[in-house]
Amino acid sequence: MQFILSALRAAIPAGTPLLFGTLGEVYTERSGVLNLGIEGMMIMGSVTAFGVAHTTGNVWLAILLAALAGGLLALLHAFASITLKVNQVVSGLAITMLGLGVSGMMGKRYIGQPLDAGFTAVDIPLLSDIPIFGPLLFQFDPLVYLAILLVPLLWFVLYRTRWGLSLRSVGESPATADALGVNVVAVRYGAVFFGGLLAGVGGAYLSVVYAPAWIEGMTAGAGWIVIALTIFAMWDPLRALLGAYLFGGVRVLQYRLQPLGISPNLLAMLPFIFTILVLVASAGEAMRRRIGAPAALMQPYTREER
Amino acid sequence: MSEEVIPVVSMRGIEKRFPGVLANDRVDFEVRPGEIHALLGENGAGKTTLMNILYGIYQPDGGEILIRGESVVIHSPREAIELGIGMVHQHFRLVTSHSVAENIVLGLPGNLFFPEQAAREKIEEFSDRYNLTVDPEARIWQLSAGEQQRVEIIKALYRGAEILIMDEPTSMLTPGEVEDLFTVLRRMANEGNTIIFISHKLDEVMAVSDRVTVLRQGRVEATLETAQTEKRELARLMVGREVLFRIEKNEIKLGEEVLRIEGLHALNDKGLPAISGVSLRIARGEILGIAGVAGNGQRELVETIAGLRPATGGHIFVSGHEITSRSPREIIEKDVCFVPGERLTALVPEMSVTENLILKTYRDQRFIRGLFFNTREINSHADDLIERYAVTTPTRDTPLKLLSGGNIQRVMLARETSGKPALLIAAHPTSGLDVGAIEYIWQLLLKERERGTAVLLVSEDLEEALTLSDRIAVIFEGELMGIVPSVDTDLEEIGLMMAGAHRLPVPEAGE
Numbered sequence: 001m002q003f004i005l006s007a008l009r010a011a012i013p014a015g016t017p018l019l020f021g022t023l024g025e026v027y028t029e030r031s032g033v034l035n036l037g038i039e040g041m042m043i044m045g046s047v048t049a050f051g052v053a054h055t056t057g058n059v060w061l062a063i064l065l066a067a068l069a070g071g072l073l074a075l076l077h078a079f080a081s082i083t084l085k086v087n088q089v090v091s092g093l094a095i096t097m098l099g100l101g102v103s104g105m106m107g108k109r110y111i112g113q114p115l116d117a118g119f120t121a122v123d124i125p126l127l128s129d130i131p132i133f134g135p136l137l138f139q140f141d142p143l144v145y146l147a148i149l150l151v152p153l154l155w156f157v158l159y160r161t162r163w164g165l166s167l168r169s170v171g172e173s174p175a176t177a178d179a180l181g182v183n184v185v186a187v188r189y190g191a192v193f194f195g196g197l198l199a200g201v202g203g204a205y206l207s208v209v210y211a212p213a214w215i216e217g218m219t220a221g222a223g224w225i226v227i228a229l230t231i232f233a234m235w236d237p238l239r240a241l242l243g244a245y246l247f248g249g250v251r252v253l254q255y256r257l258q259p260l261g262i263s264p265n266l267l268a269m270l271p272f273i274f275t276i277l278v279l280v281a282s283a284g285e286a287m288r289r290r291i292g293a294p295a296a297l298m299q300p301y302t303r304e305e306r
Numbered sequence: 307m308s309e310e311v312i313p314v315v316s317m318r319g320i321e322k323r324f325p326g327v328l329a330n331d332r333v334d335f336e337v338r339p340g341e342i343h344a345l346l347g348e349n350g351a352g353k354t355t356l357m358n359i360l361y362g363i364y365q366p367d368g369g370e371i372l373i374r375g376e377s378v379v380i381h382s383p384r385e386a387i388e389l390g391i392g393m394v395h396q397h398f399r400l401v402t403s404h405s406v407a408e409n410i411v412l413g414l415p416g417n418l419f420f421p422e423q424a425a426r427e428k429i430e431e432f433s434d435r436y437n438l439t440v441d442p443e444a445r446i447w448q449l450s451a452g453e454q455q456r457v458e459i460i461k462a463l464y465r466g467a468e469i470l471i472m473d474e475p476t477s478m479l480t481p482g483e484v485e486d487l488f489t490v491l492r493r494m495a496n497e498g499n500t501i502i503f504i505s506h507k508l509d510e511v512m513a514v515s516d517r518v519t520v521l522r523q524g525r526v527e528a529t530l531e532t533a534q535t536e537k538r539e540l541a542r543l544m545v546g547r548e549v550l551f552r553i554e555k556n557e558i559k560l561g562e563e564v565l566r567i568e569g570l571h572a573l574n575d576k577g578l579p580a581i582s583g584v585s586l587r588i589a590r591g592e593i594l595g596i597a598g599v600a601g602n603g604q605r606e607l608v609e610t611i612a613g614l615r616p617a618t619g620g621h622i623f624v625s626g627h628e629i630t631s632r633s634p635r636e637i638i639e640k641d642v643c644f645v646p647g648e649r650l651t652a653l654v655p656e657m658s659v660t661e662n663l664i665l666k667t668y669r670d671q672r673f674i675r676g677l678f679f680n681t682r683e684i685n686s687h688a689d690d691l692i693e694r695y696a697v698t699t700p701t702r703d704t705p706l707k708l709l710s711g712g713n714i715q716r717v718m719l720a721r722e723t724s725g726k727p728a729l730l731i732a733a734h735p736t737s738g739l740d741v742g743a744i745e746y747i748w749q750l751l752l753k754e755r756e757r758g759t760a761v762l763l764v765s766e767d768l769e770e771a772l773t774l775s776d777r778i779a780v781i782f783e784g785e786l787m788g789i790v791p792s793v794d795t796d797l798e799e800i801g802l803m804m805a806g807a808h809r810l811p812v813p814e815a816g817e
Contacts, residue, residue: 161419162411169401169412176399180413181384295403 007252012144013210015248017042017202017219019147021226022233022240023154024198028074030158030235031191032171032296036092037077038199039223040099041070045203047103050110050214057117059208063143066204067197073099074196078189085300100217110214119143119209143205148241155237167191171294174301184301199223221272228275235294243278250274312375314339314469314500315360320369322355326700326708329355330366331524337469342491342501344511344532346544347521348740350698350710353504354396356521357471360502361393362386373469392462393471398454400446407442410461432460435497436490452483459490470494471502476510477738488514506544506740508537520544545742555752555774561590564625564760565611565729571619572610580606582784583620588729588760593751595775595792596764598804603784604764605647608733611762612644613637625728638666641728645735647764649714655707659699660688662706663721695720696746712743719747723754730754733764748774768800782806 021038028035035041049066053059073095080091119141128138158164169177170187178184206222207214225247233239254267315337322330329352337343347353358364360371362380371378373389380386383393400409411425429442438456446454455475462470472491476484491501491514505511511518512532520527520543527543565588574580580603588594596604609615611622613634622630624640646652653662664673664684673684688702697716699709706714715735723730732751736744751774755761765771771778772792779789780803787803788810802808 162414165404165408165412169404169408172401172403173399176401176409177413179383179395179399181382181387182413 003256007249007256010252010256011245011249012140013248014251015245016144016147017205017210017222018226018229018247019151019241019244020198020202020205021223022229022244023147023150023237024195024202025226025230026233026235026237026240027154027158027167027191027198028195029230029297030167030171030294031188032174032294032299032301033078033081033188033192034088034092034298035074035077035192035195036089036227037073037095037099037223038092038195038226039219039221040096040103041073041196041199042099042203042206042223042226043103043217043219044069044073044099045200046207046218047107047110047203047214048200049204050115050207050212051106053117053208054110054113054115059117059119062117062208063201063204067200070198070200070203071193071196074192074199075189077196078192081300082185082188082192085302088298088300096223104216107214107216111216113214115208115212117208118212141209143201143209151237151241158237168294171296174296174299175303178301178303188301199226202226225271225275228279231293232278247271247274311338313337313372314374315502316372316375317356317360318370318372320356320359320371321367322352322359322364323367324355326704328524330359332369333521333524333526335519335526336529337500337502338517339500340495340498341516342495342503342514344503344505344515344518345521346505346508346511346518346540348506348544348742349712351521351544352524353506353521354473355524357393357473357502357504360386361391361471387465387467390466390468391471392465392467392469394455394458394462394473394475396474396477398458400454400457402445402447404446405442406440406444406446406449406457409446409457410442410464414465428464429460432463436463436493437486438490450483452479452486455479455483455487456490468498469500469502471504473504474506475503476505476507484510508540508544508741511540512537522546541741544740545745556756558591558756560592561758563587563589565762566623567611567620568623569620570607570610570617570622572606572615572617574603574606579618580784581610584781584784584786585620586779586786586789588762590728590758590760591755592777593755593761593763593775594789595771595778596762596781597768597771597778597800598766598781600766602781604733604781606784607781608644608646608731608762608764611637611731612642612646641725643722643725643727643730645718645722645730645732647733647737649711649718653706653714653718656705658703659692659697659706659709659717660684660702662717663688663691666721667725691720691724694724695750712739712746715739715743715747719750723750723759726757727754727759729760729762731762731764734766735763736765736767736770744770768797780804 021042025035025038045066048069049062052065053062077091077095080086081088121139122142122145124138128134158167166177166182166187170182170184174184203219206218211218229240229243229247232243250271254270257267258264313336317333317335320330320333333352333356335356345353345357355364359366360380362382362385371380378389380389401412407425407429410429426442433439438460440453440456440460446457449457459470475487479487495501503515515532517529518532518535518540519529520540522544567584567586570581570584571579572581584607586594596607598604606615610617613629613632616631621628624642627640629637629640644652654665664687667673673680685702692699692702695716697720698713706717709717735747735751739747751761751763763771763774772795775792777789778792778795778800780787780800782804783806787806787808790800799808
C-alpha cells in the first residue's frame with residue numbers, strides 16, 4: 001500500500017514535464033503541424049530555466065524565460081514548415097539537434113552547480129489534511145497544479161470555443177477554413193508557438209524542480225515520449241493527463257525496481273518499450289473508434305492553384 | 307419585371323489569364339435580382355473561373371464588377387460574403403469530422419463561445435423556410451451528398467447570402483435529390499434571392515433556370531431567356547457546332563471470339579465475394595455493355611480481367627490464351643487495353659502529357675536508344691497522338707493535371723487505343739465529361755468496334771450503355787442477371803434485372 005502510494009506520489013512530478021509537452025503538442029498537431037523538435041525545445045527550456053534561476057534566484061522568471069526559449073525555437077519550426085513549407089519531419093529533427101547542441105554549450109558552466117532557488121510545495125487546504133493520502137497526493141509544487149489546471153481549460157477551449165473550432169478546422173481541412181475567412185497561417189503559427197511555450201515549461205520543470213540540476217542531455221528522450229503520448233492521447237487533452245502520469249510512473253518504476261536486482265540498462269529501455277506497446281495499442285483503438293490524426297497533419301497549406 | 311431593373315450582379319469585360327490559357331476573354335455577365343441564371347458551358351469554358359472571380363478567389367486581369375449597381379473590387383471570399391455573395395463549390399468545403407452546426411458557424415466573428423442555442427435556432431429557421439432539412443448535431447461524414455449540400459446552402463444563407471453561386475450542384479446527387487434541390491432553389495428565388503447555377507447539363511438548365519448565359523472557350527456566346535430557347539440551340543452554342551444526340555451505328559458482322567469468361571469469381575477489397583460465377587463472351591467488332599447500379603461488382607470484374615485483382619475461381623481467355631490472374635504486363639502483351647473508371651489511377655497527374663502517353667509503351671524498341679530514351683521519336687509520337695485525338699493542351703510537356711477532364715480522358719484513350727487493341731475494357735469512359743467530350747468518346751468507341759476490337763463497356767448511364775452496346779449484360783450483386791440485345795429492349799425488364807428482381811436463364815458457357 002505504502003509502496004503504491006509513494007510510487008503514485010512520485011509518478012505525478014515525473015509525469016508533469018511530459019504533460020506540459022503533450023498538451024502543447026496536442027495543440028500543435030491539431031493545427032496540422034507535426035513538431036518533432038519537442039526534445040530540442042524542452043532542453044532549451046531546461047538550460048534557460050536553470051541559468052536564470054541560478055543567476056537571479058527568481059524561479060517564476062526562470063519558467064517564463066524558459067517558455068519563451070521553447071517558443072522561439074518553435075517559431076523557427078513554424079517558419080520552416082508553414083512559410084517555407086519544408087518537410088516537417090526534417091525541420092523538427094534539425095531543431096531537436098540544434099536544441100541539444102546549443103543547450104550543451106550554454107549549460108557548460110552550470111554543470112554540477114547547486115540550485116538554491118525552488119518552489120515550495122503548496123498544501124491544498126482540507127484535502128492535504130486527509131491522513132496518509134493527504135500528504136501524499138495534495139502537497140505538490142505549483143507547477144504540478146498549473147499543469148493539471150491546464151487540462152480542463154485546454155479541453156474546453158478546444159471543443160467549446162470559436163478559437164478551438166478554428167484550430168481543429170485548420171488541422172482537418174485548411175482549405176475549408178480558409179474559404180470561410182479563418183487565417184490558416186496565423187492559427188498554425190499560434191499553435192506551434194503555444195506548443196513551444198509549453199515544451200519550454202516542461203523542460204524548465206526538469207531542471208528547476210525535478211532534478212534540480214543541470215545535466216547535459218537531461219531530457220533523455222522525454223520529447224520523443226511526448227510525440228508518442230500525443231498519439232496515445234488521440235489528440236485530446238484529457239487523455240494526455242492519463243498518459244503523462246502513466247509514463248511518469250514507468251519512469252519512476254525504473255528506479256524503484258533497481259534494488260530488486262533488475263538491470264538498470266533493461267529498465268532504462270522500459271519507457272521506450274512501453275511507448276511502442278502504447279502506440280500499437282492506441283493505433284488499434286483509434287481504428288475502432290474511427291479517431292485518427294488530424295486529416296491535414298503534415299500537409300503544408302497553399303491556397304488553391306490552377 | 308421592367309427592363310430598367312438594376313442588375314444585382316454585373317460583370318463587364320472580365321479577363322483572366324492562366325499560364326498558356328485565356329480562361330475568360332472580355333466576359334460580360336449580368337444577373338437580375340430574384341432569377342435563377344444558368345451559366346452553361348463545357349468543362350474548361352471558364353464558368354468556374356468567372357465565378358471564382360466573383361467570389362474573390364481569383365483577381366481578374368481586366369474588367370469591372372458591379373454589385374447592385376455599385377462598382378466593387380472583391381479581394382477575398384470574405385469580402386464577397388460581406389457583399390451578400392455565397393458560393394457552394396462542386397466539391398463541398400466541409401470539415402467532415404465536425405458537426406453540422408460547427409461547420410456553419412466556423413470562421414464567423416462573434417462571441418468566443420458558441421452561441422449554440424442561437425445558432426441552432428437560426429439553422430432551424432432556414433431549414434423550415436426553404437425545406438432544407440438537416441440535423442445540426444450530425445457529423446458531416448454521416449450525411450449523404452444531398453444533405454451535405456444542404457449544409458453548404460445553409461452555411462451561405464447564415465452568412466447573409468442573397469446571391470448564391472452553385473457550382474455544378476447536381477454532379478454528386480441522385481435523381482431524387484436533384485428534384486429536391488430544384489424545389490429549394492425555386493423557393494429561394496421566390497423569396498427574392500438570386501441564384502447563379504453553373505452546369506454543363508442541358509436538361510437541368512432547361513428545367514430550372516429563368517435565363518441562361520452560354521460560355522465557350524472563355525467567351526460569352528449568348529444570354530437567352532430559357533423559355534425562348536431549346537436544348538439543340540444551347541448545345542450548338544456550347545459546343546460551337548451541331549451536336550448529334552443520336553449516334554449512328556453501322557451493322558457489323560461479328561468476328562471470332564476475343565474474350566471468354568467462364569464462371570469467374572473474385573473478392574472485393576474487404577475480402578468479401580464481389581463476383582460470383584460470371585460467364586460471358588465478346589466477339590471481334592462487338593460492344594458488350596455491363597449495366598447495373600454502382601457497386602454491384604463492376605469495378606471488381608474489370609480489375610480481375612485486367613490482372614489488377616486475383617480471380618478466386620473461373621477462367622478468362624483472350625484470343626484463346628488463358629490470362630486468369632496473370633500479371634498486368636502479360637495481359638497487356640495480349641493486346642488488352644484498360645480504361646479504368648477512376649482516370650487518375652492509370653495516369654500520373656504530375657507528369658507531362660508526353661510521359662503519360664508512353665507509360666505503357668516506353669519499353670518499345672522505337673522509343674529506346676541504348677540505355678536512353680529516343681526523345682525525338684517519343685516527342686513525335688506524342689505530337690501525333692495529340693493531333694489525332696484532338697487533345698487541347700498548351701504544350702506536350704504540360705503536366706497532365708492542368709488539363710480539363712475531357713482532355714485527360716482523351717490522353718487516356720489515345721494511349722490505350724492507339725496500339726490497336728484486341729480487347730478494350732472501358733469503365734465509365736464519359737463520367738464527369740461534357741456533351742462535346744462525350745460525343746467524341748462515343749465516336750471513338752464505335753470506331754474501335756468497326757476496326758474489329760472487342761469492347762467491354764461498363765456504364766452507370768443506361769442511356770449510354772443502350773446507345774453504344776450490341777448486347778447488354780445486367781449485373782446485380784456480382785452475378786449476371788441476364789444478357790439481352792440492345793435493340794428492342796424492354797427497359798422495364800432491364801430495370802427489374804438491375805434491382806435483382808428478375809433473372810434470365812443464362813445459357814451455359816459451353817453453348
